[in-house]
Amino acid sequence: MSFKEKIFEKEGRAFPGATYSEIVLAPAYEQAKRFLLDPMIAIHKAHLIMLAEQGILPESEAAQIAEGIQGLDKVTLMQSTYDGKYEDLFFLVESKIMDAAGEIGGSLHIARSRNDMGVAMYRMVLRDQLQSAMKELLAFQETLLEVIDTYKETIVLGHTHTQQAQPMTFSHYLLGMYDVVERDFKRLKAAYDTCNLSPLGAAAFTTTGFPIDRIRVAELLGFQGIVQNAYDSISGADYLGEAAAAVQLAFINLGRFSQDLLLWSSQEFSAIRVADPYVQTSSIMPQKRNPVSLEHIRALSSSGIGNAQTVLQMLHNTPYGDINDTEDDLQPYLWKSLALISQVFRLTKVVVGTIEVNEALLKKRAKESFAAITELADTIFRETKIPFRTAHSIASKVVGISFERELNATHVTSRLVDEAAAGVVGYPLNLPEEVVRTAMDPGHFVQIRSHPGGPAPKEMKRGIAVRKERLRENIKALKAEADSIDECTQRLDQLIQGFGHSNKEDDDTKSV
Numbered sequence: 001m002s003f004k005e006k007i008f009e010k011e012g013r014a015f016p017g018a019t020y021s022e023i024v025l026a027p028a029y030e031q032a033k034r035f036l037l038d039p040m041i042a043i044h045k046a047h048l049i050m051l052a053e054q055g056i057l058p059e060s061e062a063a064q065i066a067e068g069i070q071g072l073d074k075v076t077l078m079q080s081t082y083d084g085k086y087e088d089l090f091f092l093v094e095s096k097i098m099d100a101a102g103e104i105g106g107s108l109h110i111a112r113s114r115n116d117m118g119v120a121m122y123r124m125v126l127r128d129q130l131q132s133a134m135k136e137l138l139a140f141q142e143t144l145l146e147v148i149d150t151y152k153e154t155i156v157l158g159h160t161h162t163q164q165a166q167p168m169t170f171s172h173y174l175l176g177m178y179d180v181v182e183r184d185f186k187r188l189k190a191a192y193d194t195c196n197l198s199p200l201g202a203a204a205f206t207t208t209g210f211p212i213d214r215i216r217v218a219e220l221l222g223f224q225g226i227v228q229n230a231y232d233s234i235s236g237a238d239y240l241g242e243a244a245a246a247v248q249l250a251f252i253n254l255g256r257f258s259q260d261l262l263l264w265s266s267q268e269f270s271a272i273r274v275a276d277p278y279v280q281t282s283s284i285m286p287q288k289r290n291p292v293s294l295e296h297i298r299a300l301s302s303s304g305i306g307n308a309q310t311v312l313q314m315l316h317n318t319p320y321g322d323i324n325d326t327e328d329d330l331q332p333y334l335w336k337s338l339a340l341i342s343q344v345f346r347l348t349k350v351v352v353g354t355i356e357v358n359e360a361l362l363k364k365r366a367k368e369s370f371a372a373i374t375e376l377a378d379t380i381f382r383e384t385k386i387p388f389r390t391a392h393s394i395a396s397k398v399v400g401i402s403f404e405r406e407l408n409a410t411h412v413t414s415r416l417v418d419e420a421a422a423g424v425v426g427y428p429l430n431l432p433e434e435v436v437r438t439a440m441d442p443g444h445f446v447q448i449r450s451h452p453g454g455p456a457p458k459e460m461k462r463g464i465a466v467r468k469e470r471l472r473e474n475i476k477a478l479k480a481e482a483d484s485i486d487e488c489t490q491r492l493d494q495l496i497q498g499f500g501h502s503n504k505e506d507d508d509t510k511s512v
Contacts, residue, residue, distance in 0.1 A: 021084050028328035029082035032089040035335060037077060039124040040093060042489065043117055043200065044069050045496045046220035048108055052499070056111065056210050059499070061104050066499035068101030069108075090114055111208040112200065115234045115322050119199040122331055124221065126243060129338035130192040131482055133247065136345035137185050138475050141178060143353040145468060148174045152460035155442050156271070156362045157371050166374060167366045167442035170357055172455035173260075175463055180253045182467070185474060187246035194242050198223035199233030205322065206230055220495075222488035237315050237326040244334055247341050248308035254344055255301035261355075262294045271362055275354035293351045300344050307337035366442040368408040370399050375448075376417070379439040384429055394424045412440050 001009070011017040016025055032040075048069065052062035072093065086092040098105035151170040158168040198221060201207060201214030207230045214226050227233040264271035278293035310333045318325045366372075373395050380391035397420035398412060407416075414436045418428030438444050450456035453463075 016084050016087070021082065024328070025084070025088065026082040029089055031328065031332055033078055033080070035125050035331075036089065036121045037074065037093075039121040040090065040117070041069065041072060041074075042124070042221060042492060043120055044093075044097070044108060045492050046217045047112060047200070048499075049220060049492070049495050050213055050217050051108075051110060053216065054211055054213055056212070057107060061107065063499040064101045065097065065105050065108050066496050068097035068099075068105050070496060071100045072096055090117070111203060111210040111212050113202075113204045115204050116199045116202040118327060119202075119234060120221070122327075123195050123197070123199070123223075123239065125331075125335065126239070126338075127192060127196045127485075129335060129342075130188055130195060130243060131478065133250075133338050133342045133345070134185060134188050134192070134478055135482075136342040136349075137181060137188065137250070138471065138478065140345045140349040140352075141181055141185075141467075141471055143349045144174060144178050144181070145464060145471065147171075147352060147355070148178065148460070149464055151357055151359075152464070153457045154357055154359045154362065155366045155446060157366050157369055164369050164371050167371050167445045168455040169446060169457070169460065170362070171460050175460065175467075177253075177257055178467065180257075181250075182470070184246070184250040184253060187249060188243075191239070191243040191246045193224065194239045196222075196224045197239075198226045201226065202230035202233035205234040220488060220492055222485035235321045237318075240326060240330065240334060241312055241315050244308040244311035244337065247334075247337050248305050248312075250341055251301040251304040251308065251337075251344070254348060255298050255305075258294045258297040258301065258348070261352075262291060262298070265291045265294065270358055272358065273356040274351060275356070278351050278354070293347065297344055297348055297351070300340060300347075304337050304340045304344065307333045307340070311337070363442075367410055369442075370402070370409050372409065372440050372442045372445040373399055375445045376412075376436070376439040379435060380417075380421075380429065380431070383431055383435060386425065386429075390425060394421050394429075397421075397424055409440050412436060 011019060045066075048057070048062055048065055051057040052059055057065075073096075077089075077093070077096075080092070086095065094106070094109070097108060148171040151174070154170040155167055156170045156173070158165050158173070198214065198218035200217045200221075201212050207214075218224075218226050227236065261272065261274075263269060265274055274291040274293060278291065280290050280292045282288035282290070311330060314325055314330045314333070376398065377388070377392045377395035380386060380394055381388045384391070386394075394417070398417055401416060401420055402408070402412065414431050414433045417431055417436055421427065421429045446455045446457075448456070450459045452459065
């Protein structure tokens with residue numbers, strides 16, 4: 001027996017070959033059952049309604065097909081396994097409809113293709129997952145704003161290049177992170193808007209000669225509109241890339257945030273304490289209190305980045321057309337990534353919402369550090385009119401002398417400033433002691449930085465109020481969109497049920 005014959009003996013001579021079934025078709029079938037069955041049935045309903053409304057199918061035939069769709073046993077379909085009898089779930093479902101409706105059931109496929117159906121199903125799954133991700137993101141923002149409001153007067157040291165820089169409040173840092181997440185929301189919403197357009201009616205990629213109504217089908221399925229060009233409807237995959245890029249950035253941002261929190265929860269920093277439900281101990285070291293929840297946020301974020309990057313890589317260098325690269329093999333990576341971002345937002349919400357901040361220690365560190373020395377330079381300029389660069393040199397000299405004498409910032413006096421000034425400009429400044437003490441106070445530093453975006457508590461309060469209003473608007477808009485799709489689903493079921501009712505009324509009228 002030849003080598004080729006041995007392969008045929010094992011694989012079979014008809015489609016699908018055993019290995020192809022095992023590696024490609026069976027896994028795709030399982031994914032389709034889990035994610036695509038409901039969208040597929042909804043598309044069948046919407047397409048049938050349109051065909052009847054456009055007069056492409058007589059009402060009596062549409063009623064037969066409607067009964068076949070409504071008679072689908074989803075439980076049995078979900079319990080089925082791939083056996084090669086049908087190429088995929090679509091053909092199995094079509095056969096079940098035809099079993100119930102008769103041969104006319106095959107007319108449901110008038111004016112469409114698995115091409116436009118497949119993309120529509122992918123878009124419907126993706127929009128649901130984007131909605132879920134945005135919902136969890138907004139819930140995280142709600143909690144984050146509560147934490148921000150709690151610590152708007154908590155003085156901490158801000159860092160640049162990982163080194164002590166200037167005083168700020170803990171809320172100033174958190175509000176910055178909040179705005180990053182808000183931009184993540186905008187990116188996810190933009191991806192949602194790109195996704196939520198219907199490709200149906202494109203058929204293979206040239207539309208059809210039947211007088212269909214693409215807009216009507218889009219409305220029935222809750223799409224915001226249609227993908228205008230039929231070739232783009234089938235070939236365009238950037239809606240996948242946009243979602244992948246948006247979720248990838250969201251993961252990156254959460255990973256950076258968790259890395260900061262991990263560092264600050266170490267004993268060396270002792271800045272924050274993660275709540276007991278989210279820490280683990282050691283099997284050998286009794287003193288250990290490991291904030292593993294933050295590590296998992298970081299690790300899961302890295303995992304999600306990988307899944308999203310896989311989507312982008314699978315799109316790279318593929319032709320602009322109908323290809324398998326954008327379908328069954330790619331979609332699960334995006335689904336997994338979006339499911340994961342929802343989970344990570346949930347976990348981050350409860351961890352951040354329950355942290356404790358070591359306010360006393362952080363304030364003491366800020367007072368003893370030289371982080372407020374910028375304000376001393378500013379004060380020297382304001383009080384003496386010495387050019388700022390010279391004032392900066394005097395402040396720098398103050399720090400140098402203090403380090404040499406192992407003094408911290410609380411030891412800076414008017415006399416020390418005069419000593420530094422004498423070394424720079426050749427004469428003392430004679431600043432009042434109270435002026436120097438105020439300039440070196442991190443609380444004062446924060447209070448006077450009340451410009452838009454500054455850390456002053458009153459600016460924090462204003463910023464929180466503005467963001468709460470935007471958050472309420474985003475929550476309301478997202479709920480309205482979800483409710484709209486739910487209403488479309490209910491209306492779809494009512495219209496399909498109406499076919500059978502209308503047909504029964506016709507039969508009753510004829511019998512009379």
